[in-house]
Amino acid sequence: MNYLAHIYLSGSSPQIRVGGFIADAVKGGIPEHYPYKLRSGIRLHRLIDNYTDHHPLVREMVALLNREFGRYGGILPDLFFDHYLARDFENYSSVSLSSFSRKFYFDLVLNYSYLPVRIRRFMWHFIFTNRLCCYRTVEGLMESVGIMVEYRGVPFDINKLQRYFVDNYDYFQDCFYSFFPDVMNYAENMKQEENSR
Secondary structure, three states: OOHHHHHHHOOOOHHHHHHHHHHHHOOOOOOOOOOHHHHHHHHHHHHHHHHHHHOHHHHHHHHHHHHHHHHHHHOHHHHHHHHHHHHOHHHOOOOOHHHHHHHHHHHHHHOHHHOOHHHHHHHHHHHHOOHHHHOOOHHHHHHHHHHHHHHHOOOOOHHHHHHHHHHOHHHHHHHHHHHHHHHHHHHHHHHHHHHOO
């Protein structure tokens, strides 16, 4: 899962959402000085990633994308899912994507002191370019891919990806519609387990 999906699947707690957002930048053990809910968000993120990576539908997508795009094939489904979630956000939430995003950006700033250096480096660009809402369009999605490619420093043909994504738009949409309810149920179960500790 990518940023929007992780934040959404984290539920309504601001610190769990922030934990879900920063988890990829927290390597190894989770720092004990983090508040409990922030640590819960990081744990949930890791569980969701593991579930996603082993889901048969996602594995099928990754195999298909690996043939076309090599090492980026494992990352692209997460980005594609953020596009469909952003596009249809009002089907999954009682608030608009714009309101959801503004609230998250505010919570991110409030938790600035806990953010890893890697997150602090790109956070303001992320907020000022309203990245979460940008996923709604194919162009915004490709901009996000471009940012990722620049960060990783591995050459990649974004124009080829855009053509491929548009040509297979319905297939990837069907994958999202099949997979997302599964991961929503999984995340909900994991949150309930965490709350019962």
